[in-house]
Amino acid sequence: MSDGVWIGGTDSLVEGEWQWVKTGVSINQQEFTHWWPGEPNSSGNLGEDCMDLLHHENYNWNDERCDRQANFLCEKQAATGQQIIG
Template sequence: MKTSLALLFVVTLLIPGIKAVCCNDSWIPHNGHCYYIGYGTPLTFSAAQVYCHDRGAYLVRLDTLAENTFLKDLLKKTNAGNTWMGLTDRTHEGIWRWYDTNSHATFSDWGPGEPNSYGNRNDDCVHFYKSVDYKWNDSGCHNKFTPLCEKN
């Protein structure tokens, strides 16, 4: 075991761009981050935030299009349902920010006609929408979806 860890350490030092990450059981490693899908745990947006926080994580924050693509592919492969991410416009309508950092989203992957606050509702929270190939959809924060947690 010590030999394997030492070898991993040496390889990560010698090969630029490789990020070693050790994720706990049930967490999925990717590019220096760990992801956890809370299957069977439909929660409101606020409860999903707490759920991730209790695991030392936060609702997923998408920093790059490549990360978004990776997560969409993961959700498709696992046939996950609608899944929360940490994007919201609760503070200012139409200004989408990541709840954990208050930073603006640097790109988007909205489904057709989104965001739309459907039916003149106050849809302030965003999830991956299974019915539209896991593109982003704004939804009421009171709806219950699967949490997708991230830590690094």
């Protein structure tokens, strides 16, 4: 099992063009990215097409093979008037 947590990013459609799975919004064009230094690296083109969050590396992003078992984060819509913390 991976020690990362899946967070919903992928470059499975076009290598090197990262996007959020749910919305299709490009991650490459966003102002905020949080890749671990040297990532994404596709690790020798071994199909690292999914994004995980590395808790042991200051919660930075990493590209990882999609067939690795890992925990995942879920997205929940805030109720009207509810403050989002995080």
